[in-house]
Each structure stands twice: as structure tokens, then as C-alpha cells.
Amino acid sequence: MNEMRPIMAKVGIIPNADGSAMFSFGKTVAIAAVYGPRQLHPQHMQDPATGILRVNYDLLSFSVSDRKRPGPSRRSNEISKMIEWALIPVLNLKDFPNTVIDVQIYIPQADASTRVAGINAASMALAHAGIPMKDLVCSVSVGKLDKELVVDVDKEEEDFKEGEGATDFPLAKVAHGDEFTLLQLDGKIQPELISKALAMASDACDEIYEVQKKALKGSVGE
Amino acid sequence: MDTSNLSKEFLSKLFSDGKRFDSRGLLDLAHVEISFDVSSKAEGSARVKLGKTEVIAGIKLSPGDPYPDSLDKGNLTVSGDLLPLASPRFELGPPGFDGIEGPRLIDRMIRESGMISLDKLVIKKGGKVWNVFIDVYPINDDGSLIDASAIACVAALKQAMLPELNDDLRIDYDKEAKEKLPLSNQLPLSFTFFKLGKNIILHPTREEEEACEGKVTFGISKWNGQYMIHSGQKGMASPFSAEEIGNIAKILPEKYEELCKKVNKFIK
Numbered sequence: 417m418n419e420m421r422p423i424m425a426k427v428g429i430i431p432n433a434d435g436s437a438m439f440s441f442g443k444t445v446a447i448a449a450v451y452g453p454r455q456l457h458p459q460h461m462q463d464p465a466t467g468i469l470r471v472n473y474d475l476l477s478f479s480v481s482d483r484k485r486p487g488p489s490r491r492s493n494e495i496s497k498m499i500e501w502a503l504i505p506v507l508n509l510k511d512f513p514n515t516v517i518d519v520q521i522y523i524p525q526a527d528a529s530t531r532v533a534g535i536n537a538a539s540m541a542l543a544h545a546g547i548p549m550k551d552l553v554c555s556v557s558v559g560k561l562d563k564e565l566v567v568d569v570d571k572e573e574e575d576f577k578e579g580e581g582a583t584d585f586p587l588a589k590v591a592h593g594d595e596f597t598l599l600q601l602d603g604k605i606q607p608e609l610i611s612k613a614l615a616m617a618s619d620a621c622d623e624i625y626e627v628q629k630k631a632l633k634g635s636v637g638e
Numbered sequence: 639m640d641t642s643n644l645s646k647e648f649l650s651k652l653f654s655d656g657k658r659f660d661s662r663g664l665l666d667l668a669h670v671e672i673s674f675d676v677s678s679k680a681e682g683s684a685r686v687k688l689g690k691t692e693v694i695a696g697i698k699l700s701p702g703d704p705y706p707d708s709l710d711k712g713n714l715t716v717s718g719d720l721l722p723l724a725s726p727r728f729e730l731g732p733p734g735f736d737g738i739e740g741p742r743l744i745d746r747m748i749r750e751s752g753m754i755s756l757d758k759l760v761i762k763k764g765g766k767v768w769n770v771f772i773d774v775y776p777i778n779d780d781g782s783l784i785d786a787s788a789i790a791c792v793a794a795l796k797q798a799m800l801p802e803l804n805d806d807l808r809i810d811y812d813k814e815a816k817e818k819l820p821l822s823n824q825l826p827l828s829f830t831f832f833k834l835g836k837n838i839i840l841h842p843t844r845e846e847e848e849a850c851e852g853k854v855t856f857g858i859s860k861w862n863g864q865y866m867i868h869s870g871q872k873g874m875a876s877p878f879s880a881e882e883i884g885n886i887a888k889i890l891p892e893k894y895e896e897l898c899k900k901v902n903k904f905i906k
């Protein structure tokens with residue numbers, strides 16, 4: 417129950433980007449590209465006090481069973497903003513005034529937990545772009561099926577209907593700190609189970625961190 | 639728009655002493671007032687005052703096609719817009735993130751709590767189902783918009799009546815509605831905890847809210863005799879520690895009971 421699907425991670429998948437990465441949980445695949453820090457246009461959005469992080473997350477149209485209509489949706493808007501807030505705490509945006517760091521995340525194949533796969537990919541892509549970071553961000557979703565907590569929810573689990581039904585509880589944290597940078601929740605979960613779920617996510621994040629680190633180290637050689 | 643460092647520091651110090659401008663404690667709820675019948679054309683509507691914040695919500699129902707993945711259920715859509723009517727901070731135009739954040743959280747809270755018996759909203763088996771549209775708008779923004787909006791949506795649902803249909807399944811507004819929208823006994827409510835430094839506050843005013851660096855919203859109800867969290871979302875850039883989230887989860891049930899009491903005074 418605290419076992420994740422097989423994880424794969426790779427960096428440098430998009431040569432045009434300043435940094436890029438792929439991260440997968442089983443059949444869920446996320447790809448991310450980082451462009452910047454670069455000058456922010458339109459100019460009136462520039463902030464002389466700090467750089468800004470701009471995240472765009474979306475599912476590709478063929479990534480899900482019923483074709484997803486291309487273009488932004490309320491869902492993708494919300495998730496993009498959540499991911500922005502999940503990544504900002506590890507960046508020193510104040511070092512890059514007037515600029516933007518653009519992070520593009522797309523999901524070519526979805527089997528639930530897409531936003532957390534996206535965060536893992538984006539965090540690696542930022543590091544691959546050489547942007548100074550305090551730490552990596554690691555992310556996983558904890559699920560609750562009826563009364564049981566599990567990590568790394570897949571689509572079949574997400575659609576579980578018996579008993580107390582399915583709860584999806586995506587989380588992200590700073591790899592080496594007790595700092596949760598993303599928390600969303602959808603379902604039915606007793607308040608007293610929240611701390612246990614956070615601890616499970618924390619353990620899973622330790623494993624994810626090792627995979628991210630290995631992929632990043634591999635990209636620079638010995 | 640941004641809070642000055644000066645007022646941020648001042649509020650931070652005030653919170654550390656457990657004090658607030660309006661003499662409430664950090665986790666004290668704001669005063670709640672609910673009234674109904676904002677619009678006689680809506681199937682149900684409510685106006686909520688939470689402190690100085692005021693919001694209105696209305697329910698419209700219409701026959702429609704079910705979603706392919708839920709043929710035997712009605713549809714729920716929660717939307718809203720931050721009207722420039724309510725604050726000098728809001729601007730006309732398609733809703734941005736701030737405008738969709740609340741409605742999406744309230745949608746998840748109401749849907750997952752099972753407050754609306756969506757399975758009883760099938761008009762014709764294999765055919766039409768009821769669309770439930772909840773729209774919520776701020777009238778005066780003084781902080782805590784999501785929590786106030788959630789109360790308004792739930793209160794409006796409690797009043798909602800199913801309109802009468804003609805033989806061709808069109809609504810006949812000339813006929814008097816006799817049947818209530820089928821609801822369960824759940825009363826889901828939303829709580830957004832705001833964080834400034836190490837201090838966590840509930841029901842902030844606009845000034846307090848803008849000084850804060852992090853927030854987390856939870857939607858909770860009592861389901862089969864136990865408290866259940868249905869929706870959650872952390873917002874803003876400041877992270878939360880496991881202990882902070884654990885503590886919030888711990889006080890949620892008591893805050894829920896407290897607000898329930900206030901809300902139930904107005905809802906029959």
C-alpha cells in the first residue's frame with residue numbers, strides 16, 4: 417500500500433529548452449521544459465523587485481480516454497497556479513528582477529497523479545536549467561480507498577466507489593525539509609488521518625528524490 | 639494593492655500576542671447572517687454576511703444531457719465571478735485564477751459530501767437529467783470570500799425547488815414548483831486558514847488576508863456520524879509544515895460544529 421508504481425526520470429529531453437525533464441509513475445507520463453530566466457513581456461508585468469515564475473500545465477488531447485479539448489480549462493488553470501506555488505519556495509526569484517522563468521508541463525499519457533508527476537518533472541527541469549535552487553521539490557499523491565491509505569493513486573483507484581469511496585490527496589514537499597508546498601484534496605477523509613497521509617507522502621518523496629537526483633547526476637557525467 | 643511591510647510587521651506582532659483589530663481571537667469566527675430570496679426567479683438563493691463580507695448565491699436548474707461517464711446522475715456546476723461591484727480590486731473580464739479558485743473548491747466540497755442527491759436528478763432514464771447551476775457573486779469583499787461563498791451556496795441549495803416540466807421536458811415557469819431539490823442531510827462548510835509567520839487565523843478581514851503569506855482551505859461535513867474532509871487546497875507561496883497541517887485538521891471538527899450552530903439558526 418505504500419508502494420509506488422515504477423518510477424522513471426530523465427533530463428535533457430528537449431534540446432531547445434534551457435532545462436527539461438520527463439518523469440513517470442507507471443503509465444502516467446509528464447514532460448516539462450524550462451525557458452528562462454528571460455526578459456518578461458509585456459513590459460508592464462515586469463517587477464524590478466523580483467523575477468516571476470510562470471507555470472503552464474495541461475493534458476494533451478490524446479492523453480485520456482475521452483479526448484480532452486485542447487486549450488486551457490478551469491482545471492488546468494487551477495493546477496498551473498498550484499504548481500507555481502509548489503515550486504516558488506525553492507527558488508530565489510529575487511535574484512532575477514524583471515525576468516520570468518517559464519515552466520511548461522504537458523501530460524502525453526495520463527493514468528491519474530498527473531499534477532504530481534508534472535511537479536517532479538518541473539523540479540528536475542529547473543535544476544537542469546541551472547537555476548539556483550535551495551532544494552528539489554518532490555511530489556506524490558496519497559489516496560484513500562474506502563478506509564485504506566495508499567500512495568501514488570492510479571486511475572482505477574481514483575474511480576473506486578465502494579464504502580467511503582476514493583480520496584485523492586496530492587502533495588508536494590521540499591526534499592530535505594518539513595515544508596509542504598502543494599496540498600489538494602478531493603474525496604472523504606477523516607481529519608485524524610491527515611497526519612498519517614502526510615507521513616506516507618514524506619516517505620514516498622524520499623524515494624522520488626533519489627530517482628530525481630540520479631537522473632540529474634547522470635546528465636552531467638562523471 | 640500590496641500590503642506595506644509596515645502593516646505586515648504590525649499585524650504579525652499583533653497576531654503573536656493573540657490579538658486582532660476587531661478584538662477577535664486568532665481562530666474566532668466572524669459574525670454570520672444569512673437571508674434568503676435574493677431573486678424570485680432563481681430556484682433557490684441566499685445572501686450571506688460574514689463580518690463585513692457579503693456574497694449572494696443563486697441556484698438555477700434546467701434539463702440537460704448527462705455526462706458520458708455519469709449517465710445515471712444529474713450535473714453540478716459551480717461558478718462565479720469577482721464582480722468589480724464588490725471591490726476596487728476586482729476588474730471586468732473573464733475570471734482569472736482568483737475567480738475560479740473559490741467555485742472549484744466549493745464544487746468539490748458539495749460534490750464529495752453528497753449533499754445533493756445527484757442520482758435522484760434523472761428526469762428520464764437513459765435521457766435527460768437535471769443540471770444544477772450554482773452561481774455565487776461577492777457584493778462586498780472584506781476577506782474570507784471562499785468561506786462566505788460556501789455558506790451562501792449551501793444555504794441557497796437548502797431552499798432550492800425543482801421547477802415543473804411540460805410534457806416535452808421543458809420548464810414551465812408558470813406552474814408553481816412543489817418539490818424540493820433532493821438533498822441529503824449533509825451540511826458541508828468551508829474553512830480557510832491563513833498564515834502570517836507562524837500564526838494561523840480564521841475569517842480574516844481583507845487587510846489581514848492581504849498581509850498573510852499562506853493559506854489552506856478545507857471543506858468538511860459530518861458523513862455517517864463521522865467528520866470527513868471533502869476538499870482541500872493550499873494556496874499562496876508559503877509552505878505549511880506537517881505539524882501545522884495536522885493541527886489544522888485537529889481543530890477542524892470543533893470549528894465546524896461552531897459554524898454549523900451559527901448557520902443552522904437561519905436554515906430550517
